[in-house]
Amino acid sequence: GQQLNQSPQSMFIQEGEDVSMNCTSSSIFNTWLWYKQEPGEGPVLLIALYKAGELTSNGRLTAQFGITRKDSFLNISASIPSDVGIYFCAGQLAAGNKLTFGGGTRVLVKP
Amino acid sequence: EAGVAQSPRYKIIEKRQSVAFWCNPISGHATLYWYQQILGQGPKLLIQFQNNGVVDDSQLPKDRFSAERLKGVDSTLKIQPAKLEDSAVYLCASSRGGREQFFGPGTRLTVL
Numbered sequence: 001g002q003q004l005n006q007s008p009q010s011m012f013i014q015e016g017e018d019v020s021m022n023c024t025s026s027s028i029f030n031t032w033l034w035y036k037q038e039p040g041e042g043p044v045l046l047i048a049l050y051k052a053g054e055l056t057s058n059g060r061l062t063a064q065f066g067i068t069r070k071d072s073f074l075n076i077s078a079s080i081p082s083d084v085g086i087y088f089c090a091g092q093l094a095a096g097n098k099l100t101f102g103g104g105t106r107v108l109v110k111p
Numbered sequence: 112e113a114g115v116a117q118s119p120r121y122k123i124i125e126k127r128q129s130v131a132f133w134c135n136p137i138s139g140h141a142t143l144y145w146y147q148q149i150l151g152q153g154p155k156l157l158i159q160f161q162n163n164g165v166v167d168d169s170q171l172p173k174d175r176f177s178a179e180r181l182k183g184v185d186s187t188l189k190i191q192p193a194k195l196e197d198s199a200v201y202l203c204a205s206s207r208g209g210r211e212q213f214f215g216p217g218t219r220l221t222v223l
Contacts, residue, residue, distance in 0.1 A: 004153075031210045042115070042202050042214035043154070050210065088153050096142055096208045098167060101153025 006089055006102035012110040013079040021087060021105040024071045029091030032065050032072040033099065038085045046087075047074070076107075084109055112137065115215030117203050123221045129191035132218045135184070136205030142166075143180055144212060145188050146202040154202050160186060161208070190220075198222045 006023045013019050023032070031050055035043035047058050049065035049072060056063055062075045072089055086106050090099040116135040124130050136143050141162050146154035157176065159167040162183040171178070175194070180186040190197055200219050204212040 033211065035214075040216070040219075042204075042217045045211060045213065048211050090153075092210060095210045096161070096166075096206065098144065098156040098159055099154075099212060101155070103151075103153055 004089060004091060004100055004102035006087075006105050008105060009103065010106040010108060012108050013076075013083060014110045015080060017079050018075065018077045019079055019083075019107065020073060020075045022071060022073045023089030023091075023102050025091055025100075026070070028069040029093060029100075030069065031092040031095070032063070033090045033092065034061075034063050034072070034074050035088045035090060036085045037088060037104075043088055079107075081109055083107055115203055115205050115213055117201075117215040117218055119218055120216060121219050121221075123223065124193055125223050126195055127192040129189065130193055130220065131187050131189045132201050132203075132220075134186045134188070134203030134215060136186075136203070137213060140205035140207050140213075141183070142206040142208045143186050144204040144206070145178055145186070146204065146214075148200040148202055148217070150199070157188070157201075193220075193222045195222050 034046045037043045047063040052069050054065040060077045064073045086104040088104045089102045143160045145157045148154040158171045158178045160180040163180045178188045200217040202217045203215045206212045
């Protein structure tokens with residue numbers, strides 16, 4: 001079946017840093033979504049990407065839909081403590097279909 | 112606009128017992144999904160409804176899991192009998208049938 005690989009699995013951030021994470025797939029998706037999940041809560045939608053090559057921003061977050069349609073990237077600029085959480089990428093073949101999720105990138109604060 | 116509601120938020124049961132979870136989607140959302148999220152992993156689809164019909168239940172362990180959405184609005188997911196490996200967070204999501212899915216807070220199930 002389809003698999004999404006997210007990297008890194010975890011990262012430490014220092015306030016003010018820019019951070020990046022990515023997601024790669026063994027097959028093509030036509031929609032990429034990025035979610036953030038905090039402890040005890042469900043995933044919250046951050047950014048949706050609908051077209052290969054598309055670059056979309058939501059505040060300090062920027063995500064790109066890879067040209068090959070097999071990858072996507074999420075950048076967080078000027079990180080702040082509340083950026084801590086688990087970020088999931090999800091791919092979708094067609095509108096209304098299920099989402100296939102990656103394993104998540106856990107963002108932690110440097111001690 | 113109210114989000115996806117789920118209850119209970121937490122449930123602890125012993126193996127071989129039964130349990131049921133409830134979900135009320137965002138008003139007007141025709142498509143409802145149940146996902147299972149095992150600790151340390153991303154969510155995986157169990158079943159998808161379009162109104163009150165099943166669209167995809169290929170990953171639902173039908174010998175023990177069942178789900179229904181009788182009036183095309185809220186839905187219940189049942190496990191009977193539960194196994195230790197069913198310990199997970201059960202997430203409900205809804206969509207207007209488009210590309211964006213919105214998730215509820217989940218029900219955390221612990222099977223002892």
